[in-house]
Amino acid sequence: MIDTHAHLAALDDPDEAVERARTAGVTRILTVGTDIEDGRRALALAERHEGVHAILGIHPHEAGRATTAEFAELRDLLGHGRAVAVGETGLDWYRDFARRDDQRRVFAAQLELASELRKPAVIHTRAADEDTLSALAGFEGSVVLHCFSSPHMLPTALERDWYVSFAGNVTFPKAVDLRLAATQVPAERILVETDSPYLAPQPVRGKRNEPANVVHTVAALALARGQEPTELEAQIDRNASACFGL
Numbered sequence: 001m002i003d004t005h006a007h008l009a010a011l012d013d014p015d016e017a018v019e020r021a022r023t024a025g026v027t028r029i030l031t032v033g034t035d036i037e038d039g040r041r042a043l044a045l046a047e048r049h050e051g052v053h054a055i056l057g058i059h060p061h062e063a064g065r066a067t068t069a070e071f072a073e074l075r076d077l078l079g080h081g082r083a084v085a086v087g088e089t090g091l092d093w094y095r096d097f098a099r100r101d102d103q104r105r106v107f108a109a110q111l112e113l114a115s116e117l118r119k120p121a122v123i124h125t126r127a128a129d130e131d132t133l134s135a136l137a138g139f140e141g142s143v144v145l146h147c148f149s150s151p152h153m154l155p156t157a158l159e160r161d162w163y164v165s166f167a168g169n170v171t172f173p174k175a176v177d178l179r180l181a182a183t184q185v186p187a188e189r190i191l192v193e194t195d196s197p198y199l200a201p202q203p204v205r206g207k208r209n210e211p212a213n214v215v216h217t218v219a220a221l222a223l224a225r226g227q228e229p230t231e232l233e234a235q236i237d238r239n240a241s242a243c244f245g246l
Helices: 014-023 036-048 060-065 068-078 100-117 129-136 151-159 176-184 211-225 229-244
Strands: 002-006 028-033 052-056 083-092 121-126 143-145 163-166 190-192
Touching: 002 190, 002 211, 002 229, 014 028, 014 036, 014 211, 028 036, 028 083, 028 229, 036 052, 036 068, 052 068, 060 083, 060 100, 068 083, 068 100, 083 100, 083 129, 100 121, 100 129, 121 129, 129 151, 143 151, 151 176, 163 176, 176 211, 190 211, 190 229, 211 229
Parallel strands: 002 028, 028 052, 052 083, 083 121, 121 143, 143 163, 163 190
Antiparallel strands: none
C-alpha cells in the first residue's frame, strides 16, 4: 500500500513513523516539502528510507517569501533521483497567509517547472477552486488534486484525466458528498493519502495522523465504491506508480 501525500518532517518521530507504516502494510510513502528547507528534509528522509520519495515545491502559504534564488534551488532539488513531483502548489484564499498576487505568481512558476521537468503537479486548492481551475487551463502535464474536497471540480478533473487523491476527511460521517465523488472517479485515476500529520481518519480522529492510518481511508473508499480493500489497494498502488514514475 502507498500513502501518496504525507508531511513526514512535520512529525516528531518521522523515522519511527515510517517503520510503523511498514508494519501496517504501507511500504511506500511520498513525503512533501513545502519550502526549500522542508524540501531538503524531505529528500533526507527519502535517502534514509527505501520506499520513501519526495514531492517538492513551495506551498501557497509560503508564496510571499519565494525568491528567484529559491526557484533555482527548487529546480536543482527536483533533479534528485528521489524527487517525483512538484508541489504542493496552488491557491489558498481561505487562510490568505500570502498575498494573492504572490500565490498566483508562485503557482504559475511551479506549473512551468513541472512542464519543463515533466513531473506531475500536486495541487492544493482551498476556497479558490475557480481560480485554480483557470490557472490549470493551459497546463498539459499530469495533475494530482491533493486532499480532494471540492466535488464540483470533479467534472473538470474527469474530463482532463487528472488524478484525484482522497484524504482522511472522506471518512468523516458528514462527508457524504466526498464519498459519492469517490464512486465517480475512474479506477485508474484514484489515489489515497493521509496528509499527515493532519486530517486523521475517523477511527483515529483527534489524534496526530501518520502514514500507517491510510489503511482506514482505503477501507472507507472501498466500502463506498463497493470493492474489496485489497483490490483497491492494488489499484491505487498501480496508479501511483504510473503517475509518479515509481
